[in-house]
Amino acid sequence: HDTLTVGQLAELLKRNSSDIIKFLFMMGNMSTINTVLSDDDIELICMEFHCEPHKEIIIEEDDIEEQLGHIEDKEENLVPRPPVVTIMGHVDHGKTTLLDTIRKTNVTGEEFGGITQHIGAYQVNVNGRKVTFLDTPGHEAFTSMRARGAQVTDIVIIVVAADDGVMPQTKEAVDHAKAAGVPIVVAVNKMDKPGANPDRIMSEMAELGIMPEEWGGDTIFTKISAKTGEGVPELLETMLLVADMQELKANPNCLSSGTVIEAKLDKGRGPVATLLVQRGTLHAGDSIVVGSSFGRVRKMTNDRMQEIKHAEPSCPVEIIGLNDVPRAGDVFMAYANYKKAQEIANQRLEKQIEKERNQTSAMSLEDLAKKV
Ligand code: GDP
Ligand code: MG
Numbered sequence: 001h002d003t004l005t006v007g008q009l010a011e012l013l014k015r016n017s018s019d020i021i022k023f024l025f026m027m028g029n030m031s032t033i034n035t036v037l038s039d040d041d042i043e044l045i046c047m048e049f050h051c052e053p054h055k056e057i058i059i060e061e062d063d064i065e066e067q068l069g070h071i072e073d074k075e076e077n078l079v080p081r082p083p084v085v086t087i088m089g090h091v092d093h094g095k096t097t098l099l100d101t102i103r104k105t106n107v108t109g110e111e112f113g114g115i116t117q118h119i120g121a122y123q124v125n126v127n128g129r130k131v132t133f134l135d136t137p138g139h140e141a142f143t144s145m146r147a148r149g150a151q152v153t154d155i156v157i158i159v160v161a162a163d164d165g166v167m168p169q170t171k172e173a174v175d176h177a178k179a180a181g182v183p184i185v186v187a188v189n190k191m192d193k194p195g196a197n198p199d200r201i202m203s204e205m206a207e208l209g210i211m212p213e214e215w216g217g218d219t220i221f222t223k224i225s226a227k228t229g230e231g232v233p234e235l236l237e238t239m240l241l242v243a244d245m246q247e248l249k250a251n252p253n254c255l256s257s258g259t260v261i262e263a264k265l266d267k268g269r270g271p272v273a274t275l276l277v278q279r280g281t282l283h284a285g286d287s288i289v290v291g292s293s294f295g296r297v298r299k300m301t302n303d304r305m306q307e308i309k310h311a312e313p314s315c316p317v318e319i320i321g322l323n324d325v326p327r328a329g330d331v332f333m334a335y336a337n338y339k340k341a342q343e344i345a346n347q348r349l350e351k352q353i354e355k356e357r358n359q360t361s362a363m364s365l366e367d368l369a370k371k372v
Helices: 006-013 017-026 039-049 064-070 095-106 109-113 139-147 168-180 198-207 232-246 338-371
Strands: 084-089 121-126 129-134 155-161 184-189 220-223 257-266 270-279 287-290 293-301 316-322 331-335
Touching: 006 017, 006 039, 017 039, 039 293, 084 095, 084 168, 095 121, 095 155, 095 232, 121 232, 121 316, 129 232, 155 168, 155 232, 184 198, 184 232, 198 220, 220 232, 287 338, 293 338, 331 338
Parallel strands: 084 129, 084 155, 155 184, 184 220
Antiparallel strands: 121 129, 257 270, 257 331, 270 316, 287 293, 287 331, 293 316
16 A cells, blocks of 8 residues: 555454544544555554554553652662763853763764754763763753652753852752752863863852862862863763762663653644653553553654654653643653553543642632631
């Protein structure tokens, strides 16, 4: 077949066209009996109506957040995973410049050409090892993620401009890292500037309880210029050393779960979400639940906009196929089949509606009490 319509595929599968139309609708696509199907859709429809589920059902508990917190992997199933690093610091101190420099020097030119879109997370090779960088638009996103229990970063790099000093958002970054209980590496930036004064940065950070190693503390300070690239390799080496001390591991051989880094509604593609895989391997075609939304991973791309079929722990991916836009910080979880995912999502939606209803009625009772 060069092209295949909904009606033709239904005939091949000995199914009602309406079943397929309904299925596509659940995936967020409007169709009719004459709609020409994309290869991806054909694959998914065949999976749904024709083939066996590709995995065993191993999940019994229904509450996803709880599951994510309670799953303990056996030591023998754990393998090393790349560190997840967040660059934080005061506005204009050089976060974006640093991330750009890291990506330019650690991604081949050809690949860099493909990096046009902001997906909120990137993976680069540092000395032959993968490192994932989160590029959250602001501290706010990070705060809301943490408030909702999402622990996504392993290391925080705090950028402080050597010609400016510790500022309010520098303090915030320190607080974030402390609250998350993750190690800090300080990058004293803009060392190429005439007014650069790294000693001042060290004493101001020491006042916040971030004591430099050379002063007997346990935080490494590296002097860099994000602009010229000077000192950046040393910063990355330090970061890998800190990561090694944490012995970061995950189980790649189970149904996947992780956290939403960013999400938006795309006019052409529908809900688009950047996910950080934290456990298991996410496969194209997997059924996932995110909050009360769900869907099948219709297409999965990496940070270079290349289509991929599998994503292992610490890998950031952009996916489409959800029926609604999730929130940053939402947990996602893969299920063994589509129906199960649908069922869980519906249960969660009902719970959410009920909760909102209760809140409304509680509120009106209060209002009533006030009036009396
Ligand atoms: P962000 O707000 O923390 O993301 O800061 P940016 O990366 O956007 O940098 C703010 C400004 O500082 C830009 O004009 C950069 O070119 C400049 N800048 C960043 N790093 C350096 C550096 O190492 N040296 C110098 N001279 N300028 C820098
Ligand atoms: Mg920036």
